[in-house]
Amino acid sequence: xxxxxxxxxxxxxxxSLRQLSALTEISNPYLSQVERGLHEPSIRVLKxxxxxxxxxxEILFEQAGLITGTEKLGDEATESAIRADQxxxxxxxxxxxxxxxxxVEDNREEG
Amino acid sequence: xxxxxxxxxxxxxxxSLRQLSALTEISNPYLSQVERGLHEPSIRVLKxxxxxxxxxxEILFEQAGLITGTEKLGDEATESAIRADQxxxxxxxxxxxxxxxxxVEDNREEG
DNA sequence: CTGGAGTGATTGACATGCCAAGCAGGGCGT
DNA sequence: ACGCCCTGCTTGGCATGTCAATCACTCCAG
Numbered sequence: 001x002x003x004x005x006x007x008x009x010x011x012x013x014x015x016s017l018r019q020l021s022a023l024t025e026i027s028n029p030y031l032s033q034v035e036r037g038l039h040e041p042s043i044r045v046l047k048x049x050x051x052x053x054x055x056x057x058e059i060l061f062e063q064a065g066l067i068t069g070t071e072k073l074g075d076e077a078t079e080s081a082i083r084a085d086q087x088x089x090x091x092x093x094x095x096x097x098x099x100x101x102x103x104v105e106d107n108r109e110e111g
Numbered sequence: 112x113x114x115x116x117x118x119x120x121x122x123x124x125x126x127s128l129r130q131l132s133a134l135t136e137i138s139n140p141y142l143s144q145v146e147r148g149l150h151e152p153s154i155r156v157l158k159x160x161x162x163x164x165x166x167x168x169e170i171l172f173e174q175a176g177l178i179t180g181t182e183k184l185g186d187e188a189t190e191s192a193i194r195a196d197q198x199x200x201x202x203x204x205x206x207x208x209x210x211x212x213x214x215v216e217d218n219r220e221e222g
Numbered sequence: 223c224t225g226g227a228g229t230g231a232t233t234g235a236c237a238t239g240c241c242a243a244g245c246a247g248g249g250c251g252t
Numbered sequence: 253a254c255g256c257c258c259t260g261c262t263t264g265g266c267a268t269g270t271c272a273a274t275c276a277c278t279c280c281a282g
Contacts, residue, residue, distance in 0.1 A: 002230085006255090011269080016258080016259065016260085017259080017260060018259085018260095026240080026241090027240065027241045027242075027259095028241095028260080028261095029149035029240085029241070029260090029261070030126075030239080030240050030241065030264090032260060032261060033239095033240090033261090033262095036261090039152075039238075039239060039240080040153065040154065040155070040238085040239080041239080041240090042151070042153060042154070042239065042240085042268095043151065043152075043153070043157065044151070045239085045240085045272095046154065053263090057172070061168070061169075061172065076165060076167070076188075077130060077167060077192045077195065077196070078192040078193055078196045079163065079165065079168035080166050080170055080192070081167070081170070081188045081189040081191070081193075082192075083120060083123060083164075083165070083166060084116075084120070084166060084167070084188070085188070085189045087214075087215045087218060088131040088214055088215070088218070089214075089218065089231095090123065091155055092121065092214045092218075096119055096207070096211060096214070098136075099207060100199075100207060101212065103198075103199055103200075103203045103207070104198045104199070105157075107198060107199070107200065116247095123246095127228080127229065127230085128227085128229080128230060128231095129228085129230095136270045137270080137271090138270065138272075139230080139271095140230090140231075140232080140233090140268080140270085140271070140272085141228060141270050141271065141275095143231060144231090144232095144269095144270090145269095147231090150269060150270080151268085151269080151271080152270095153238090153239090153269065153270090156269085156270085203267075
């Protein structure tokens, strides 16, 4: 699945395995194996492939089954963002989440 | 960097290494090593951690340096998420944003 | 004080990612 | 026919991801 997608993208870009290898600094044998699904590439490899093929990393991740399609726009985006926000202190995070949840809960009750 | 972020998220969620281990089906020693930056986890591991901690996979990828900084989710991720949240009314959105901004501002002043 | 039950960390072994070297075949010019 | 350069693929081995077993520590009940 992922491998096939990468191979297709490479061919669309008219690149040989060795050319892609040069761009990504990943050996061509390994690229071959990844494209045929014999190996699950590491994060670093996946990223450099995405860059070289001018494919948004997100799309590759989606192909890899990492992002479940609409996840980024899903219901939990706000909670996730708050939790990950480095500009908030721990106490602030907790408080903000509590407020947010109470809002959502209120709206749910009203229908 | 990535490891520290995962550790912080785990502690926010009030989980021990073994509890997270149970949720993710990843051994607790390995989680420990990942959190301390001794190993770069595979894609599969990263995703199961993201799922278990209810963190958007994208946010984890950004922390992992996968998404180059502001490509998708930068400092404004929280604001964006709040604005896009369909579960909030307009008034709630405004209020939440105001609280959020005041937090960030406070922290900036303190240095 | 002693003994569980919880916490995170270390270690040694096995599985897998990844690469350098080399192989087999297909065009194309001489 | 040869030889060259290109293509993708196979293989052996080192580096790294991952786990089972175990350790040291803290805390609290008996």
